[in-house]
Amino acid sequence: MSYRPPQELADEAIELVSKIEKPLSPRDRLAIPVQEMPTQDPAVRRTNMDEVALGYTLEEARLEAERCLQCKTAPCVAGCPVGIDIPGFIKAIAEEDNKRAIDIIKQSSLLPAVCGRVCPQETQCQAPCTVGKSLKSVDKAVSIGRLERYVADWERDVHGMQPLSTKPDTGKKVGIIGTGPAGLTVAVDVRREGHQVVLFEAFHKPGGVMVYGIPEFRLPKAIVQKEIDALVEMGCELRANYVVGRTRKIPDLLKEDGFDALFIASGAGLPRFMNLEGENLVGVYSANEYLTRSNLMRAYDRARSATPISESKKVAVFGGGNVAMDAARTAVRLGASEVHLIYRRTEVEMPARVEEVAHAKEEGVIFHLLQNPKRILGDAQQHVTHIECLRYELGEPDDSGRRRPIEIKGSEFEMEVDTVIVAIGNNSNPLIRQTTPGLETNQWGNIVVDENGKTSIDRIYAGGDIVLGAATVILAMGEGRKAAAAINTMLAQ
Amino acid sequence: MNRIIEKRKLSETVFWMRVDAPLIAQERKAGQFIILQVDDYFGERIPLTIADADSTNGTITLIFQAVGATTIRLSEMDVGEEIAALVGPLGTPTHIEKFGTVVCVGGGIGVAPLYPIAQALKAAGNKLIVIMGARNAELLILEEEMRAIADELIICTDDGSAGRKGLVTAPLKELCELSEKPDLAVAIGPPIMMKFCAETTRPYDVHTLVSLNTIMIDGTGMCGGCRVTVGGETKFVCVDGPEFDGHLVDFENMMNRLNSYKKQEQDHVCRLTNKIEEGAK
Numbered sequence: 001m002s003y004r005p006p007q008e009l010a011d012e013a014i015e016l017v018s019k020i021e022k023p024l025s026p027r028d029r030l031a032i033p034v035q036e037m038p039t040q041d042p043a044v045r046r047t048n049m050d051e052v053a054l055g056y057t058l059e060e061a062r063l064e065a066e067r068c069l070q071c072k073t074a075p076c077v078a079g080c081p082v083g084i085d086i087p088g089f090i091k092a093i094a095e096e097d098n099k100r101a102i103d104i105i106k107q108s109s110l111l112p113a114v115c116g117r118v119c120p121q122e123t124q125c126q127a128p129c130t131v132g133k134s135l136k137s138v139d140k141a142v143s144i145g146r147l148e149r150y151v152a153d154w155e156r157d158v159h160g161m162q163p164l165s166t167k168p169d170t171g172k173k174v175g176i177i178g179t180g181p182a183g184l185t186v187a188v189d190v191r192r193e194g195h196q197v198v199l200f201e202a203f204h205k206p207g208g209v210m211v212y213g214i215p216e217f218r219l220p221k222a223i224v225q226k227e228i229d230a231l232v233e234m235g236c237e238l239r240a241n242y243v244v245g246r247t248r249k250i251p252d253l254l255k256e257d258g259f260d261a262l263f264i265a266s267g268a269g270l271p272r273f274m275n276l277e278g279e280n281l282v283g284v285y286s287a288n289e290y291l292t293r294s295n296l297m298r299a300y301d302r303a304r305s306a307t308p309i310s311e312s313k314k315v316a317v318f319g320g321g322n323v324a325m326d327a328a329r330t331a332v333r334l335g336a337s338e339v340h341l342i343y344r345r346t347e348v349e350m351p352a353r354v355e356e357v358a359h360a361k362e363e364g365v366i367f368h369l370l371q372n373p374k375r376i377l378g379d380a381q382q383h384v385t386h387i388e389c390l391r392y393e394l395g396e397p398d399d400s401g402r403r404r405p406i407e408i409k410g411s412e413f414e415m416e417v418d419t420v421i422v423a424i425g426n427n428s429n430p431l432i433r434q435t436t437p438g439l440e441t442n443q444w445g446n447i448v449v450d451e452n453g454k455t456s457i458d459r460i461y462a463g464g465d466i467v468l469g470a471a472t473v474i475l476a477m478g479e480g481r482k483a484a485a486a487i488n489t490m491l492a493q
Numbered sequence: 494m495n496r497i498i499e500k501r502k503l504s505e506t507v508f509w510m511r512v513d514a515p516l517i518a519q520e521r522k523a524g525q526f527i528i529l530q531v532d533d534y535f536g537e538r539i540p541l542t543i544a545d546a547d548s549t550n551g552t553i554t555l556i557f558q559a560v561g562a563t564t565i566r567l568s569e570m571d572v573g574e575e576i577a578a579l580v581g582p583l584g585t586p587t588h589i590e591k592f593g594t595v596v597c598v599g600g601g602i603g604v605a606p607l608y609p610i611a612q613a614l615k616a617a618g619n620k621l622i623v624i625m626g627a628r629n630a631e632l633l634i635l636e637e638e639m640r641a642i643a644d645e646l647i648i649c650t651d652d653g654s655a656g657r658k659g660l661v662t663a664p665l666k667e668l669c670e671l672s673e674k675p676d677l678a679v680a681i682g683p684p685i686m687m688k689f690c691a692e693t694t695r696p697y698d699v700h701t702l703v704s705l706n707t708i709m710i711d712g713t714g715m716c717g718g719c720r721v722t723v724g725g726e727t728k729f730v731c732v733d734g735p736e737f738d739g740h741l742v743d744f745e746n747m748m749n750r751l752n753s754y755k756k757q758e759q760d761h762v763c764r765l766t767n768k769i770e771e772g773a774k
Contacts, residue, residue, distance in 0.1 A: 202713050204533040204578040212715075241580040243713055247516050269715035273727060280722050280746055282753045289716035297710065298535055306537040306562045307710075308757035382749040429714055431732065 003362070006038035006054055013059035026069055030131060034140050035064040042362040046332050049216045049300055052359055053117070053149075058096075061150040065094035067131055068142045075128035076144060081478040084108040086125055086144055093147055099159065101151040109148075110188050111181060111477060113156060113223050116149025118214060118322075119474045120353050139354075156226055163233045167194035172491045175200065175259040177244045177432070180208025181473040182265035182464025184227060185480030186487070187236050190263075193488045197236040198259075202243045205296060208267055209465075210473070212296040213288070215326050217333070218356075221295075245431040250439075254459060261459045261487050264447060265480065268426040268465035274318065278376030279422070283310055283384035287319070287327045287423035294330050312419035314338045316387050317365075318373055319423035320345065325356040327421045328365045339365045340415065344372035344392050344405045370394070370405065374412060376420055386414045426470045436460075444469060453483025461487055495529075495576040498552055503634045506559050507602060508568045509544075515551030517543070517581045523613035524587030524704065524736055526606070527553070528712045530578040531566045539563045540709045540731075542606030543582060544635075556605035556634065561758060583712040584735045587702075589613045593676035594620040596668050597643075598661050598690050600682025601627055604635050606704055607681045614679075615642045622675070623647070624664050626682070630655035661686065662693045669697035677702070680739060684748045691739030703739035705730045707751060721747045 013035060038054040039045070045052055056064065068090040076086040085104050092101035105112045119125075125144045126132060132141025155161055173196040176183045183199060191197045205211055207224040232238060244250065244266070253259045271286030273279050290309070293299040297307035315331040317324050320343035331339045341360065343350060346369050350357060361367065370392040377386040391411035394403040428445040440448040440456035446469055447462040449455050455462050463479035465471055499511040517527060521543050530536040539561070545554035559568035570576070587610050595614050599607035604625055615621045623643040627633045628651045640646050647664045648656025657664065661682075668675055678701040680690035687703040694701045707719040712731045719730040724741035728734065 202580065203711065204530060204538075204580075241578050242516075243580060243583065246581065246583055246713075247520060269711075269713070271715070271717045273717070273720075275727075280720055280727060280743075280750065282749050286717040289710060289718045292710050292716050297537065301535070304535045306532070306535060308537075308754035310753075311757070381752075382746060431713060 003039075003042060004036060005041065009036055009038050009060065010057045013057060013063055017059045017062055020063075020066065024066060029067050029069055030134055032063055032067045034067070035060040035143065035146070037143070037146055039359075042364075045217065046363050049333060051220050052217050055153055056146055056150045061093055061147060062096070064143050064147055065090045068094070069130050071130050075130065076125040076142075079125040079128050080108075081124065081474045082108045082481065084125075084148075089151065090142065090144070090147055093151060098151050098154045102155045102159075105148060105151065109474075109477065110185050110481075111227060111473065112148050113152035114181065114210060114219060114227070115474050115477070116145050116147075116152050117219050117223075118472070119145055120472060121145035122354055124474070156223070161226065161230055163230065164188065164192060166192055166234055169196070170194045170491065172196065172260045173198065173258055174487060174491075175253050175257075175262045176265065177262065178202075178208055178265035178267055178464070178466075179206035179228070179238070180210060180265060180267050180464060180476065182476040182480040183208065183263065184231065185477045186263045186265065186461075186463070186484040187231050188234070189481060189484030190487055191231070191234050191236050193491070195260075195488075195491060197231075199231070199236055199238045200242045200244050201238065201240045202266075203296065204240050206238055206240060208265075212292045213323065213326070215291065215295055215330055217329065218326065243431070245435040250432065250436040250460065260491060261461065263453075263480075263483055263487065264432060264455070264460065264462040264466055265464040265476070266429055266432055266466050268470040269429045270427040271422070272425050272427055273422055274373070274424060276373060276375050278378060278384070281376055281378040281382050281384050281420075283312075283378075283418055284376060284420045284422065285310075287317075287323045287421055288426065290327050290421050291323070291330060294334065300330070300334060309334065310419045312336045314340070314417040315419045315421065316340045316342055316373070316415065316417040317421045317423055318342050319425070320350040320352055321423065321425070322352045322356055323425075324421075324423035325352045325360045325365075327423050329360050329363055331419070331421070332363050332365060336419070340368055340417065341365050342368045342371050342373060342389060344370065345402060346370060346394065349402045372405070372407070373420075377414075384418055384420055386416055387420060388412055388414050426465075428466055428469070432466075449483075451482075452486035453479060454486060459490070495579040497570055497572050497574050497576065500570075500572050503556070504632050506568075507632070507634055508557055508559060509634075510555045510557075510567075511552045512555060512576060512579065513551060514553045514579055514581075517579070518546040518551045518553050519548045521546050521553065521582035522586035523589060523609040524606075525582035525584045526712075526735060527555070527579055527581030528583060528709065529563075529567070529576050529580075531563055531570070531576060533577040536577065537563055538578075538710055538712070540583070540706060540712060542704075542706075544605040544608055546609075556602065558602045580712065583731060585733065587613065587736055589617050591618040594622065594673065595677045595679065596622040596624065596665065596675040598624045598665055598678065598680040598682070598686075599626070599639075600661055600680075600686040601632065602634070603682030603686070603704075604633075604639070606706075607679065608635050608638060610679055610681075610704075611639065612642055619677075620644050622668065624649065624661045625656075626650070626661035626686070627655075628652065660689070662689050665690060665693050669694055669699055675699050678739075679704075684744055684751065687739060687742075688744035691742070691744075695740050701739040702736045703742060704735045705737060705742070705747060706735065707747065708753060721750070
């Protein structure tokens, strides 16, 4: 698919909208072309940190909304982890009632501007879409995520976000540990009921993975900040630079500081390494470190940021998830002349979103599939100079249902690189587990919760990646809503 | 929050600051550190050891050498100003018990993190021998404080301007050679000093703790930038440390990793100093 400039897409949409004659039959709807997401030109965006996807115009959103068949069975809703009334909000967009559309979304989702951008829709709501099925491609499903983003952006930029109303003070106090998607969701739902809410954040800026991990070009920080501002406006208190487990321990918060309930949403922040020879050489990063330096610490702004980052020429990224794509695309923007992404399976098995893979390729990231690093080599000063890789082939399916990669003996080869980014996932951070006696965790260190998000300790709930292992924003939000409801019920008793 | 209450200059480049941080003052234990930023937008996060704390007044004491972009700017801040971000206490506290005779070796600015550990070891009933080293008499810090708690204090300077002329490893070796060798050594200072202290005690099989000050961002285990090789395994200084068995630390690798950004840091400090000079004109 070749790049099409936003103006061309917009003009085409204007023309098509003018030709729409109501009422539309299902056949007419299926004939409307999928509205492509307008993006920055790949050649230009390689050199800036600005958002890649620019969002639909009014006409593009209208057309895309008209593609929806309004199925009675609404298979899309079943595919959404928080059960948004998808046909409902899409119908509102088609009727040019954006306010009604955003109100419908907000009954179920609290972070639509974020989810519209980073949700893996192609495996969730868009996967069972009847339009996609009829046209025999999930790529041709109704672009639910893009429409969600469209109305969320409309609300923020045009209509103005309305502060959520809160019930009168109950005198109860809830502490929320972590300000990522799960924490923010619980904060809103609990504060609405009139409880006092205090959010604890270990970093100097709130937002969790949405701020330190996901890059600006995929999720602008200003959008996350708006969500935080809205929380503060509702009366939530934010305490940054506060590491629960160190600055204060969980038992102290409950026993001495007067918290009636706590919600742990500390995330999956403990980077996994591969135990490769040379993994501690200079120039080897975890994706967490690389992205945190660039995003949270603004190392991409080399002239102004005090936090340095490698001035890399040739970069190798290990992994095939969204984080690997984020790291590779960040390396491109930081000026690397070659960025190699090394993944031991094929593109079909890649956990990254299709869109992220496509964007990475457009930006010049070089994909090496069915290859895996064996060791990292360095010079006398222990700076990375090469990696040694092995070639793989696919064997029988493994426990995950994906075909197991098997190494081809003697297929070693070397690749010259000066920077390596390991992006093979995260384990759960042990800090809270180690400092909270009686808190039950599983063999991976994730906190064990019941169906309401309650942990093994009364009044302590948990959700997000610390429970799920590394997952997605929307799943974290879904967990959060469940736990918030349980906390509200408990506090009402 | 994080208001500077008191500030002193201990030597040409070493500063002492008492900062308002009630929660940290209350929770901190010997061996722990904080991370701070002088600017929470473009500033970097740097780890500094907590040299002392007063939980009654809610203050912690920081001692630092103005050598990098952040420490230089911190040294220019005045009493009454607030440090933009301060988080802690981080790291695993020192394991304190009665070992018997403990020798604490501090080099240069490393005496600052050593002091609370020495204090705690003394309070636990250990016989405390302190060896302090610096390039010259002017650069010695916390001498009176150490003298007040140590059963024996040995001072070494490179130029002989105070105490013995020579390196801290010489008296350390002598102590190891005694019929009653120390039960524990704690060495904190520049990496090269810690490395040689560990090499000195190794033949005598004296367990030796070192406290590592690596590059860090979050300080909670999230980034792994601080990782070091200890006994062939990768450890995170921020959560597994900062203290490790000095006989197992791969100092070569640690020192190389510390120099990861040497060029960029020099450039940054140059820009900063130029700006200050321009401002002064």
